[in-house]
Every structure is written in structure tokens, then in C-alpha cells.
Amino acid sequence: MQPIRTLALLLFSLATLCAQAATLVHNFDGYQATEESLEKFNALVFERGKVLASGDYADLLQRYPQAEKIDAGGRTLLPGLIDAHGHVLGLGRLQQQLELRDLDLTQTLQAIERFSENLDPDQWLLGRGWNQVLWPGKQFPTRIQLDALQIDAPIWLRRIDGHAGWANSAALKRAGIDRNTKSPDGGEILRGKNGEPTGVLIDNAMALLEQAIPAPNLQQDKESLRTAFNLALSLGLTGVHDAGIDAQTLRAYRQLADEKAIPLRAYPMVSVDNDNLAETLGAGHIGSPAERLYVRSIKLSADGALGSRGAALLEPYHDAPGEKGLLLYPESKILSLLKLAIENDFQVNVHAIGDRANHIVLDHLQSLQEKNDQKPLRHRVEHAQVLTPKDIPRFVELDLIASMQPTHATSDKNMAGDRLGEKRLAGAYAWRTFLQQGTRIAGGSDFPVEPANPLFGIHAAVTRRDRAGVPSKGWRVDEAMTLEQALRAFTLDAAYASHQEKVIGSLEPGKFADFILLDRDIFAMDSQEIWKVQVMETWVEGEKVYVR
Incomplete structure (x- = not known):
């Protein structure tokens, strides 16, 4: 009998130890999207970073009486939010650069002038965020406007979508761009009537200038990533899919992972522009779904953006009848890059905004x-931003994920009709159409093109209004998501899109305890107010990593 009694005591001690190690969070309104439904709960138990149970407080208290108890103070608890399409290094770098979002032309020029006052000698003035669609006349700017500021520094400012840039004469000179410079394939140097560059470069032409800008070193890139990680955590993001990284950025990620310095879940996509692409893919996946760094996908951009008229369209732009946009690679090159990734067991994530680009990508994926x-x-x-209505069902046939950014619709609403005409809007920003046919939408922001706050995205998805409440009834509101669908897009389906739905995306038993606490209940408020909700705490693997 003695061995049995000893074993029983040992098992009891182990059970007590486990119970004492558990943490029980209670007094909150909790919501999570599962494969079956939206679940509501008011208590969560986790241990060693993983969820043991979620449900009713009285029940969980009885099951885990020895657990450490944390009172959430009546806040709202959600699974950690995931941005399925952002540019992490760009977000970090922007914190040291000039941001021009939502400024008119006069304000833009004033901001440039002020920012220049703190530049070191021979330092480039870098920034992004200008949007000519917001300016009177909606015309692209020119180098003459920058030159008139009499700033000695070379100036390079990316458009809000990152698919066009604006330079002064000093920057063009450093890059050796003049009237004799030819536009590269997949890009355009805009020119005046005299043939001289206006200072605006579209898509692949931007590389002609950016090669003249001193490149940050590896340590600087690591610091930019750290900056972006901390900002993401403060916004309730516990996961980010980094939409296209070069070889140095991949090295930075790997070093940070080795140093255990990645505080959230990063899913970087290897850019096809890497010189050593075949070697990188041939080396196989990096990490696993349960690790902070997981690499098993590529990013390929088929075309440009709608705002800069770089999106590849089947028919000419409504407001520029002579233009159809740009393919960034020949069709045959797109296919060969897809094949290379697939042969190495890599997921392919293809940027396609215009209906022609989407059609080509769908054709290639169908052939494969x-x-x-x-x-x-x-x-x-x-993006899957503009499609012909007959191409949308092909996502079901091919079992594709639509990785979409809700705030793009509310930012583009004043421009999309100009670019496409009303008829072609039928297949544009068509979230509900995708969802009703059974396509998963992975929600994202495309930061720093849009703000990184995922609650802005959830708000836009549900209301189809901007944060000023315009238009009052929503823009093409028939394509709005429900709040449950929007939450799922930024949690479970974003996790599915990175092959991680078994470890994150919801707070089901066995998954990581990645969650956030909000100051208000997004399911019990005016949906127009959702973007104002504040993240009070962010937890990753059961550890509090951010407190407001």
C-alpha cells in the first residue's frame, strides 16, 4: 500500500503545483471567433503561456481554485489581433522620418520645411504619406515645388501607397536622373512637356533614385524592427505578417530571434527581389508555427497601386483614358517566380490590385x-482590390485566401470612382462577396501606407466609413462585414493565412495565451466609435508585454 500512497501524494502535489502555476483572469467581457461561431466568455485560465480553458468564471474558479486570480476591471478581452499585411521595417523607419499623412499641399510643404531645420549636413530628407488626391486639382506634385523651399538637402518622399515617390532636383542629380534617363520596365519617370523629369517616379522607377540613398546597416534595421514591434504591441497586435523583406531584413529578423528579442509573432514574406532568392528558398522554411519567427512564404508584386495609376487594368483608367497601369514583371516572369516558390514548398502571396493583375495571377495559379x-x-x-465579378468565384475554385485591408476602401473611396468609373466598382473592395462565397479574408492594414491600428481596420470593415464618419451611410455599404466577420479576419483567419491557426487566432485550449484588454466593449457600442477604443494591456504567451 505504501507505494500506492506515495504515488497518490506525488500526483496530488503535481496537480497542486500545476494549479498554483495557473492564472485565472476574470471580470471582463470576452469575445473570440472560432471556426463554428462567435463565443462570449468572462474568464480565461492559462498556464506556462498556453490556454487551459475559457468560459464562465464560477465554473473555472471551481475547476482551478488554486490559480492566481487577476481582476480585469470590467474591460473587454479579445484574442491578440494579427495584421496580415504590413511593412514592419518601413513602420519602424518612419518613426525617424517625416510623415505627411492627411496633409494638403500647403501643409505638406510647410511640414517639409520645418523638418529640414533639424537635418545634419549632407543628410537626406526622407518621408512618406503625401496624397495628391487630397489636394486641389488632384495633380501630381513636381520637383519645382520642392526646389522653391531652398532646402539644400536631397529630398525623397514616397507617396502614401509606397508606389510613387517625389524628389527635388538635388535628389535627382545625386541619382543621375535627367532627361536622357529611360524609364525601366514596370516603372515610369514622369516628364514635363520639355522632356525633363518632373520629380515624380512611379513603381520600378523609384529604384533608380533609391539606390543613391545611403542604406541603413544591419544594426539600424534591427532597431527599426524593435521600434515597430513595440508600436504594434501598444496597438493590440500580437502578430504581424511582414509583406516583403530583403536579405538584410531577414538577417535582422534571424538575429533578433536568436537573441529572443521578438516580442510578438512575426511572419515575414521573402521578397522575390532578393538577389539570392533561389538559395534562400532552397534552404527551406525558418522556424515553426509555434515560434516567434516563422518564414515559409514569398511576396511578389504583380502591379502598382490605384492612386498612382500603377494598378494594371483590363480597360483604361476612367480619368486617364490613355493609361492602363503597369505590370511590375512580364507575365512569364511572374509565372517562373511562382513556380520557384512552389517547388521549394513556399506559400505565394501575390500583390494584385488592378483587375488585369488579378486575372493574370488567377490564370497562373490555376495552371499550377x-x-x-x-x-x-x-x-x-x-489586396485583391479590383476584380471583374466573374473572377471572384475563382478564389473558391483555387481555395485562395484574400488578404485585404479594410482601411484602403475608406481611404480610396473618393478616388476609386474617378480611377475606375462606377461600373467597375462592382468587383472592388468586395469583402462581403468574398465572405459569402466562403473565401477567408485575412485582415490587415498595409502599414505604414495606412495607420497600424487594427481597430481602425475593424471599424472600416464594419462601417465602410472613414474615421470622420464619411459618408454617413457608408461607401458601398453592401460589401461591409459584420463585426464578428471583422474580428475573425484579424484573428483566426489571419492565423490561418500564416499556417498558425492551431496555435494562435483564438483562445481555445492548447493555444498560446495571446490576448488584449480594451477600455470598451466593441460589441456593445456605436460601430462608428470603434476606432476610438484604446488598448489597455497586451499579453503574449501569458506575459503582460504592454500597459497603457
Whole structure:
């Protein structure tokens, strides 16, 4: 009997130890999207970073009486939010650069002038965020406007969408761009009537200038990533999908992972512009779904953006009848890059905004599917912004994920009709159409193109209004998501899009205890107010990593 009694005591001690190690969070209104439904709960138990149970407080208290108890103070608890399409290094760098978001032309020029006062000698003035659509006349700016500021420094300012840039004469001179410089394939140097560059470069032409800008070193890139991580955590993001990284950024990520200095879940996509792409993909996946760094996808941009008229369209732009946009690679090159990724078991995430770009990408993926089943790789179309209505059902046929950014619709609403005409809007920003046919939407922001706050995205998804409440009834509101669908897009389906739905995306037993506490209940308020909700705490693997 003695051995049995000893074993029983040992098991009791182990059970007591486990119970004491558990943490029980209670007194909150909790919501999570699962594969079956939206679940509401008011208590959460986790241990060693993983969820043991969620549900009713009285029940969990009885099951885990020895657990440490944390009173959430009546706040709202959600699974950690995931941004399925952002640019992490760009977000970090922007914190040291000039941001021009939402400024008119006069304000933009004034901001540039003020920012220049603190530049070191020979330092470039860098920034992004200008948007000519917000200016009178909606015309692209020119180098003459920058030159008139009499700033000696070379100036380079990316458009809000990152698909065009604006330079002064000093910057063009440093890059050797003049009237004799030819526009590269997939890009355009805008020129005046005299043939001289106006200072605006579109898509692939931007590389002609950016090669003249001193590149940050590895340590600087690591610091920019750290800055972005901390900002993301403060906004309730516990996961980010980094939409296209170069070789140095990948090294920075790997070093940070080795140093255990990645405080959230990063899913970087290897850019196809890497010189050593074949070697990188041939080396295989990096990490696993449960690790902070997980690399198993590529990012390929098929076309440009709608605002800069770089999105590739089947028919000419409504407001520029001679233009159809740009493919950034020849169709054959797009196909060869897709094949290279697939042969190495990498998911392909393809930027496609215009209906022509989307059609080409769908054709290529269909041809590859016919040769070999692609569905286990979970290929994604990033943006899937403008499609012909007959192309949308092909997402179901090919089992593709639509990686979409709700704030793009509320930012583009004043411009999209100009670019496309009302008829072609039928297949644009068509979230509900995708959802009703069973396509998963992975929610994102495309930061720093848009603000990184995921609650802005949830607000836009539900209301189809901007944060000023315009238009009052929503823009093309028939394509709005429900709040449950929007939450799922930024949690469970974003996790699915990175092959991580078994470890994150909801707070089901066995998954990581990644969650956030909000100051208000987004399910019990005017939906127009959602963007104002504040993240009070962010937890990753059961550890509090941010407090407001």
C-alpha cells in the first residue's frame, strides 16, 4: 500500500503545483471567433503561456481554485489581433522620418520645411504619406515645388501607397536622373512637356533614385524592427505578417530571434527581389508555427497601386483614358517566380490590385493547380482590390485566401470612382462577396501606407466609413462585414493565412495565451466609435508585454 500512497501524494502535489502555476483572469467581457461561431466568455485560465480553458468564471474558479486570480476591471478581452499585411521595417523607419499623412499641399510643404531645420549636413530628407488626391486639382506634385523651399538637402518622399515617390532636383542629380534617363520596365519617370523629369517616379522607377540613398546597416534595421514591434504591441497586435523583406531584413529578423528579442509573432514574406532568392528558398522554411519567427512564404508584386495609376487594368483608367497601369514583371516572369516558390514548398502571396493583375495571377495559379495540388500551401492574393465579378468565384475554385485591408476602401473611396468609373466598382473592395462565397479574408492594414491600428481596420470593415464618419451611410455599404466577420479576419483567419491557426487566432485550449484588454466593449457600442477604443494591456504567451 505504501507505494500506492506515495504515488497518490506525488500526483496530488503535481496537480497542486500545476494549479498554483495557473492564472485565472476574470471580470471582463470576452469575445473570440472560432471556426463554428462567435463565443462570449468572462474568464480565461492559462498556464506556462498556453490556454487551459475559457468560459464562465464560477465554473473555472471551481475547476482551478488554486490559480492566481487577476481582476480585469470590467474591460473587454479579445484574442491578440494579427495584421496580415504590413511593412514592419518601413513602420519602424518612419518613426525617424517625416510623415505627411492627411496633409494638403500647403501643409505638406510647410511640414517639409520645418523638418529640414533639424537635418545634419549632407543628410537626406526622407518621408512618406503625401496624397495628391487630397489636394486641389488632384495633380501630381513636381520637383519645382520642392526646389522653391531652398532646402539644400536631397529630398525623397514616397507617396502614401509606397508606389510613387517625389524628389527635388538635388535628389535627382545625386541619382543621375535627367532627361536622357529611360524609364525601366514596370516603372515610369514622369516628364514635363520639355522632356525633363518632373520629380515624380512611379513603381520600378523609384529604384533608380533609391539606390543613391545611403542604406541603413544591419544594426539600424534591427532597431527599426524593435521600434515597430513595440508600436504594434501598444496597438493590440500580437502578430504581424511582414509583406516583403530583403536579405538584410531577414538577417535582422534571424538575429533578433536568436537573441529572443521578438516580442510578438512575426511572419515575414521573402521578397522575390532578393538577389539570392533561389538559395534562400532552397534552404527551406525558418522556424515553426509555434515560434516567434516563422518564414515559409514569398511576396511578389504583380502591379502598382490605384492612386498612382500603377494598378494594371483590363480597360483604361476612367480619368486617364490613355493609361492602363503597369505590370511590375512580364507575365512569364511572374509565372517562373511562382513556380520557384512552389517547388521549394513556399506559400505565394501575390500583390494584385488592378483587375488585369488579378486575372493574370488567377490564370497562373490555376495552371499550377492543374499540374499539382496547390491548396495545402494556402496561396494568398494580397489586396485583391479590383476584380471583374466573374473572377471572384475563382478564389473558391483555387481555395485562395484574400488578404485585404479594410482601411484602403475608406481611404480610396473618393478616388476609386474617378480611377475606375462606377461600373467597375462592382468587383472592388468586395469583402462581403468574398465572405459569402466562403473565401477567408485575412485582415490587415498595409502599414505604414495606412495607420497600424487594427481597430481602425475593424471599424472600416464594419462601417465602410472613414474615421470622420464619411459618408454617413457608408461607401458601398453592401460589401461591409459584420463585426464578428471583422474580428475573425484579424484573428483566426489571419492565423490561418500564416499556417498558425492551431496555435494562435483564438483562445481555445492548447493555444498560446495571446490576448488584449480594451477600455470598451466593441460589441456593445456605436460601430462608428470603434476606432476610438484604446488598448489597455497586451499579453503574449501569458506575459503582460504592454500597459497603457
